[in-house]
Amino acid sequence: MADETRAAICLALLEGRAWSAGELARITGVAPSTASGHLARLLEAGICVTERQGRHSFVRIADTGTARLVDLLASHAIPDRDAAHAVPVVDPPDPLAGARTCYDHFAGRFGMAVTDAMAERGLLRTEGMFELTDAGREWCARAGVDLAYRGRRPIASSCLDWTERRRHLGGVAGARLCALALRLGWVAREEGGGRALRVTAAGERAFGELLGLTPDLWH
Structure with missing residues (x-):
């Protein structure tokens, strides 16, 4: 969470879905190689795990306990007034944005x-x-x-x-x-x-x- 890009990746993963490295690179605005480097560190730390679907590989938060820890760290590290600048802007399909x-x-x-x-x-x-x-x-x-x-x-x-x-x-x-x-x-x-x-x-x-x-x- 100390690195801005890595923190943004963690916050995106908090939504509960699995992401590809390419998707995370796009929403954080970094090169795919940079996103892959951050993901490697998160995987090594046990914060994320990989899932495969055919030839494609995705990452997600390891478990709910890890998600709660990231939630807690984010709530201290990112005040409400700065959250809009700290979290990648992703337009989710309705009705996800509603409820x-x-x-x-x-x-x-x-x-x-x-x-x-x-x-x-x-x-x-x-x-x-x-x-x-x-x-x-x-x-x-x-x-x-x-x-x-x-x-x-x-x-x-x-x-x-x-x-x-x-x-x-x-x-x-x-x-x-x-x-x-x-x-x-x-x-x-x-x-x-x-x-x-x-x-x-x-x-x-x-x-x-x-x-x-x-x-x-x-x-």
């Missing part, structure tokens, strides 16, 4: 709408490291978001959004809220699977009641 999952939590315009609404209502502190307030924990309990967790993952963490260039809610709270919404049918996977989400009519009502969200925030 999607980033590993196990909400991302895209919908993910940012949830994060912003929680911050505006005093449920989430977003300066520095993300942290649920006491009111936020009470809100989670009322909404049915189970925060019980015995692992080392933080209850709330920030994740730099690939398309919005801002930090959205991750951690246990983000993952459990996403899981709850999927289970109750507030959001649904778009046809064909993948990360794209559709906020259902039930979800529009639920998030409207819980956080005052309106569909124009993610459409």
Whole structure:
């Protein structure tokens, strides 16, 4: 993360998809040989792994634990005001820009709408490291978001959004809220699977009641 190009590659990989070296070279604005050199160091460090599809080779983040570590480093290394200059600009196909999952939590315009609404209502502190307030924990309990967790993952963490260039809610709270919404049918996977989400009519009502969200925030 100390090198600007290597950091940009890591942030692109955080989206969860696998990239070719050529694609990463284009979005970071460097020569393919330069991108390959950075990828070699990331592979050697165990941050990335390779996947082959026929004759083509792709790289992705090694696992969710590594992704969370990169998320945490990025949240400290790249302040919100500078994020637009630090992250490669990639125009994702709709509906990925509207609503999607980033590993196990909400991302895209919908993910940012949830994060912003929680911050505006005093449920989430977003300066520095993300942290649920006491009111936020009470809100989670009322909404049915189970925060019980015995692992080392933080209850709330920030994740730099690939398309919005801002930090959205991750951690246990983000993952459990996403899981709850999927289970109750507030959001649904778009046809064909993948990360794209559709906020259902039930979800529009639920998030409207819980956080005052309106569909124009993610459409």
